[in-house]
Amino acid sequence: MTKPRTKIVMTFVGWGVAFLIFFPIIWMAITSFKTEIDAVQTPPRLFFTPTLENYTAVGDRVNYFQAVYNSVIESVGSTICCLLLAMPAAYAMSFYPTRKTKDLLMWMLSTKMMPAVGVLVPMYLIFRTTGLLDTKTGIVIIYTLMNLPIVVWMLYSFFREVPKEILEASRMDGAGPGQQLLLLLLPLSLPGVMSTALLSIILSWNEAFWSINLTASNAAPLTQLIASFSSPEGLFWAKLSAASLLAIAPILVFGWLTQRQLVRGLTFGAVK
Amino acid sequence: MATVALSNVKKSYGDVSIIQGVDLAIQDKEFVVFVGPSGCGKSTLLRMIAGLEDISAGELRIDGAVANDVPPDARGLAMVFQSYALYPHMTVENNMGFALKLAGIPKAERDAKVMGAAKILQLEKLLDRKPGQLSGGQRQRVAIGRAIVRQPKVFLFDEPLSNLDASLRVQMRIEIARLHTELATTMIYVTHDQIEAMTMADRIVVLRAGRIEQVGTPLELYHFPANVFVAGFIGSPKMNLTPVVMKSAGANGATVVAPGGGEIFIPVAPTAVATPGSAATLGLRPEHLTLSDDGPLSGTVAVVEQLGGETLVYVEIGDKILVTVKLAGSGSVHVGDRVKLAVITTEANLFGSDEMAMTPLRRAPVAGKGH
Numbered sequence: 001m002t003k004p005r006t007k008i009v010m011t012f013v014g015w016g017v018a019f020l021i022f023f024p025i026i027w028m029a030i031t032s033f034k035t036e037i038d039a040v041q042t043p044p045r046l047f048f049t050p051t052l053e054n055y056t057a058v059g060d061r062v063n064y065f066q067a068v069y070n071s072v073i074e075s076v077g078s079t080i081c082c083l084l085l086a087m088p089a090a091y092a093m094s095f096y097p098t099r100k101t102k103d104l105l106m107w108m109l110s111t112k113m114m115p116a117v118g119v120l121v122p123m124y125l126i127f128r129t130t131g132l133l134d135t136k137t138g139i140v141i142i143y144t145l146m147n148l149p150i151v152v153w154m155l156y157s158f159f160r161e162v163p164k165e166i167l168e169a170s171r172m173d174g175a176g177p178g179q180q181l182l183l184l185l186l187p188l189s190l191p192g193v194m195s196t197a198l199l200s201i202i203l204s205w206n207e208a209f210w211s212i213n214l215t216a217s218n219a220a221p222l223t224q225l226i227a228s229f230s231s232p233e234g235l236f237w238a239k240l241s242a243a244s245l246l247a248i249a250p251i252l253v254f255g256w257l258t259q260r261q262l263v264r265g266l267t268f269g270a271v272k
Numbered sequence: 273m274a275t276v277a278l279s280n281v282k283k284s285y286g287d288v289s290i291i292q293g294v295d296l297a298i299q300d301k302e303f304v305v306f307v308g309p310s311g312c313g314k315s316t317l318l319r320m321i322a323g324l325e326d327i328s329a330g331e332l333r334i335d336g337a338v339a340n341d342v343p344p345d346a347r348g349l350a351m352v353f354q355s356y357a358l359y360p361h362m363t364v365e366n367n368m369g370f371a372l373k374l375a376g377i378p379k380a381e382r383d384a385k386v387m388g389a390a391k392i393l394q395l396e397k398l399l400d401r402k403p404g405q406l407s408g409g410q411r412q413r414v415a416i417g418r419a420i421v422r423q424p425k426v427f428l429f430d431e432p433l434s435n436l437d438a439s440l441r442v443q444m445r446i447e448i449a450r451l452h453t454e455l456a457t458t459m460i461y462v463t464h465d466q467i468e469a470m471t472m473a474d475r476i477v478v479l480r481a482g483r484i485e486q487v488g489t490p491l492e493l494y495h496f497p498a499n500v501f502v503a504g505f506i507g508s509p510k511m512n513l514t515p516v517v518m519k520s521a522g523a524n525g526a527t528v529v530a531p532g533g534g535e536i537f538i539p540v541a542p543t544a545v546a547t548p549g550s551a552a553t554l555g556l557r558p559e560h561l562t563l564s565d566d567g568p569l570s571g572t573v574a575v576v577e578q579l580g581g582e583t584l585v586y587v588e589i590g591d592k593i594l595v596t597v598k599l600a601g602s603g604s605v606h607v608g609d610r611v612k613l614a615v616i617t618t619e620a621n622l623f624g625s626d627e628m629a630m631t632p633l634r635r636a637p638v639a640g641k642g643h
Contacts, residue, residue: 165357168324173371173422174345187361 025248032241039237054242062225064246071221071250073136074211075204078143079197082151085144087193090155091181095167105156108149116146116209127214136219139211143204151200158192159185191264198255198262205251222247274335274348274425274458275300276321281330283316283482290316292482293330298460303452306462307469307505308479314462315430317479321460322351322428335425345371350419351428354435356411358403358418364390365399368418389420392454393447409440416448420455429461433468445471466506470494478502491638495619500627503555509584511621512556512595521546525633526622528552531590534568536615540622540630555621555629558584558598563605567614569595573607587611 031039033050058064093101123142124133132138166188167180175183186193208223215224226247229240255262276298283291291313298304306314319325321332323344332339339347358367365386366373372382390396393413403411412432419427429448433441449472452459463469469476470490478485478493478501486498490506497503503511516528519535521542528536536554546552561569563585571589585597585605597613605611618634 163355163357165353165355166359169351169353169357169418170359170370171324171344172322172349172351173418174374175370179374184359 028241029245031238032245034238036236036238039241054238055246057239058229058243058246062228062243064225067220067222067225067247068250070136070139070219071205071223071247074139074143074219074221075201077136077140078147078204079200081140081144082147082200083155083193083197086148086151086155087181087186088177089152090159091177091185093152093156094159094162095164105153108152112149120213123210124213133214134216134218134220138214139219139221142210142214143207146207146210147200147203150203151196154196154199155189155193158189158196161192162188191261194258195262195264198258202251202255222250275333276426276458276460277331277333277336278317278321279331279333281317281320281332282328283313283320283325284328290482291320291328294482294484296477296484296487298458301456301458303449303459303461303472303474304477305469305473305475306460306477306479307464307466308485309505310464311481312479313482314464314479318351318428318430318460318462321426322349323347324351345374348425349428350422350424350426351430352412352415352419352432354431356403356415356435358411358414360403363400363402364395364406364414364417367403367414368421370418371422385421385423386417389417392420392451393417408436409444412436412444413447416451420451425458427455427457427459429459431463432461433463434465441468448472467508470506476506478505489638495635495638496629496632497555497621498629500553500555500623503621503623503629507557509558509596509598512554512558512561513623514554514556514589514593514595516552516554518542518546518548518550518552520548526552526630528554528622530554530569531593532570534570536568536617536620538617538620538622539634540632543624543626543628543630545624545626545628546622546630551625553623553627555623556595556615557619558596560616560619561595561597562614562616563597563599563603563611564614565612567612569613569615571595571611571613573605573609573611576603576605576607578602585611587613589613 032054033052034045034048035051035053038045038048093105127133127138132141162185166184170180170184205221206223208227211219211221211224212227215221220228226240226244229236229243276296278294278296281291281294282289294317306317308314316325320327323339323342327340334342334347334349359370362370368386368389369382372385377385386399387396390399393416395410395413395417398406398410398414403414406414412435415432432448433444436444445468448459448461452472461468461472473490475487476490476493477487480501486493486502488496493502493506497506497511500513504513514530516530516536519527519529521527523541525537525539526542526546528538530536538554569587569589571587573585574588574594575586577584577586580602581600583599583601583603583605585599585603587595587597589595595613599605618632621632622630624630
């Protein structure tokens with residue numbers, strides 16, 4: 001039993017940490033309703049007349065809905081590709097492990113430790129040669145590759161929660177690998193697969209490095225749209241904030257709606 | 273018709289040898305039980321027959337045809353797992369009908385077969401439930417039902433009752449035995465529980481460290497154990513295995529010196545190792561010992577277990593050597609009593625220094641089991 005006082009302290013600490021993490025977003029939201037002049041005041045002004053001029057300016061300058069559309073296609077598309085590739089891989093590694101399986105997983109993860117900029121030039125050249133620059137296909141491919149290690153890892157650990165005997169029983173019943181995956185593993189680890197998909201969507205949605213470097217207009221997602229506000233004519237804090245808020249709004253709403261699923265999936269198995 | 277034949281079957285993982293050459297022929301409609309301590313390879317052997325483990329060497333024949341590389345579902349076998357391994361997200365009905373569905377059997381026929389199996393196992397009312405809503409015994413029955421639905425040539429059971437509580441285990445034991453009679457199918461059953469083996473099997477296969485120690489009917493194993501291991505494994509309470517010294521050996525039997533100096537003549541055919549002065553093991557079932565005024569063994573009563581219908585008396589006959597005596601009724605023996613024990617020598621087993629049994633000479637052979 002925790003003491004009531006400890007509980008109160010913990011509650012405050014919890015709220016404090018949450019506020020700290022959320023503060024930049026609040027600040028950005030507030031800034032987006034200021035005029036450009038108010039936005040650059042030091043010390044910052046807490047009281048000001050709110051305005052929507054930044055939002056209309058953003059709407060005038062860029063095609064917001066095109067960018068949302070691109071972001072949705074690219075993040076969902078790459079997530080679907082990821083799952084299609086990762087599920088068979090995770091199935092094989094969970095249920096038919098070899099001595100090298102752990103090493104293989106480690107190696108896959110280690111690719112995430114490499115700074116992306118290290119392969120920017122070769123990737124750019126490959127994209128240029130193959131005509132993938134500024135195409136949604138290109139971005140889907142690069143996001144798929146980017147998230148594949150994490151998706152395999154997560155699916156691997158979720159699949160390992162499924163008792164081996166269940167798959168063995170299905171083998172006796174005549175289920176091939178595909179049927180085992182679709183009829184048993186997928187439904188049995190659905191919360192895990194869902195949260196993996198959600199995480200992959202969020203990571204792709206928020207990705208900026210590749211989208212800024214490999215897209216211009218046709219395939220530009222929201223991250224690229226935000227970046228376009230911090231360039232040639234100098235910084236416009238208020239407009240940048242407005243654009244950013246518009247960019248994160250869809251994923252924020254999405255995350256809010258799916259947070260239960262997400263938390264359940266990410267802590268699934270951790271408490272076992 | 274379903275026979276299973278293993279010839280020199282081996283299993284190894286790298287350098288580790290799990291099954292070291294098993295030869296066994298299982299007859300049609302036979303109930304064969306693999307029994308042995310944990311780690312003896314009995315489950316591995318069953319899984320090799322099922323097709324869930326590769327066979328490293330040797331040959332497996334099902335109905336005469338080599339089945340080493342036949343995929344599990346094509347072998348015509350059904351398996352019941354220790355953990356039941358039901359599909360948790362499917363109803364009982366779908367669990368039982370899964371194999372038929374995969375085989376593309378039309379729904380009407382599927383339903384009829386599932387219903388038929390459900391009737392045999394009294395699961396009709398549970399068909400819409402999911403495994404999570406069932407008790408252990410019910411889950412076990414669904415697992416068996418899932419096997420029955422497929423009308424397999426051979427049923428494989430991998431310790432199916434070890435997750436159930438004692439009373440349920442007895443009940444399911446009877447149900448499986450009844451099922452065997454009803455379905456008239458070959459069954460292979462793995463257990464570490466020798467009581468399950470004794471009560472259910474037509475033939476028992478005793479395994480140790482990947483080798484067959486003995487194959488025989490329950491009573492053959494009980495009365496004619498081939499070696500010390502089988503003698504100690506089969507029977508409850510366990511056979512008393514007392515170290516003795518060979519005194520003399522002849523055509524009619526052997527005389528041994530028991531702890532405490534008592535001499536016993538046992539009518540067995542001595543083997544080559546039974547030289548005078550060599551060590552041997554005397555195997556005495558608790559019911560073949562009686563308290564008497566005169567006997568070759570003597571000691572002090574250490575523990576008395578009153579079971580009502582019978583009494584188990586543990587007598588210390590030498591340094592830390594306890595001998596179990598089973599008496600009918602609730603005897604009037606007390607802890608600390610000095611007692612003498614008489615031996616029914618025709619029922620005594622003698623094992624040489626190589627731990628192998630010497631053939632009893634004056635014991636009635638075991639009658640065949642009434643199946």
